[in-house]
Amino acid sequence: MHEDYNVFVKRVHHKYGIDLSLYKQKQMMRRTRSFYERYGFLSYEDFFMLGLTVDGEMEKRFIDRITINVSEFYRNRERWMDLRRLVLPELVAQNEALTIWSAACSTGEEAYTLRTLFSDQPKRDIKIIATDIDELVLLKAKRATYSSKSLRELLPHEVTEYFNNEGDNYTVKDRYRKSVTFSKHDLLNDRYMKGVHLITCRNVLIYFTEEAKDRILKRFVSSLTDGGFLFVGSTEQIFSPERYGLETYGSFIYRKTPLHEQ
Incomplete structure (x- = not known):
């Protein structure tokens, strides 16, 4: 076999x-x-x-x-609240414009979750780049229409705030969609962008070999600005983050050590 x-x-x-x-x-x-x-x-x-x-x-x-596409809004909600509490205030205070990368974004829930986290910063220049290897899920992400199952971690007022509801379908409102762009990207083979302030890549690294995971983490760090943040899934703790030039900043949140070079 x-x-x-x-x-x-x-x-x-x-x-x-x-x-x-x-x-x-x-x-x-x-x-x-x-x-x-x-x-x-x-x-x-x-x-x-x-x-x-x-x-x-x-x-x-x-x-x-x-390509393992499982996602929902605010998956593991407590961790997203940690990101909002610990990371967002610093990003907003130190940067007029923000570039955020939702890597392996699947059907888009994570990327739109990121945008809603900044809902009280309407004038901030925020660019969210969401990527995945699977073109079919990217098409669904661009449509931005979901079932109630994808929204089960949201509070009732958040559903009303973020979505237009038509029957059993919930479509992300335009004001949260317009700063999110989607494109195809292979974490293992394609070039990585530079100058990113925050990378989220959640519940994906667990599927890779240690060799592949090591390669991806090194390339994520090279993408981040000094002091930029990496947010991973709740089963993806990075042991000895300092060997990548990272420091632990919160639960499953890591910060690129200032002036670190790969």
Whole structure:
């Protein structure tokens, strides 16, 4: 089975540019195997040659599956409140204009959550750049329409403030959408932007190997301005953050040490 999987990994990398070897093997094998078994395939070989190669819709569903898209507004709300309390006042006090990167943004809930955190700063120049490897989820993010399930961490007055409600759908109001832009980006292969004041990348690093995680963290730090912040998920504590040029600033919040160079 492992040899069959290894050949499959090479083929996926060649065809789609997605390197599955940089994801934790047991988790990714379980994820991919359950996907192809659902469609009646018996091996990775058959799945690739008789499924992905000939069925465009299956390709899209497969890429959506392996890129792990799970998100909601204010997921782990207490951590977002920590970000609001500890980080936002400093960012606003020290910068007239802010560049924020929502990395691996999935369907956009995290990016729009970031924008709502600044809802009491209407005149601040805030640019939120949200990226993901999966073009299908980016399309949904741009539409900015969600079900009530995605809003379950929000308080009633926040739902009213941030969304227009039409039946079972909730669409982010224009004033929170206009400063958020979405684009495709592969954390493992593409160039990273510079001059970012805050990066959020939550509940994604846990799926990568230690080697890949190390590479991503180093590149995040190089993207941050001196004193910039990195906000990760609640199962993604960075041990020995000083080796990346980071210092712990709060729960799952890290600050780039001033004058640190990668």
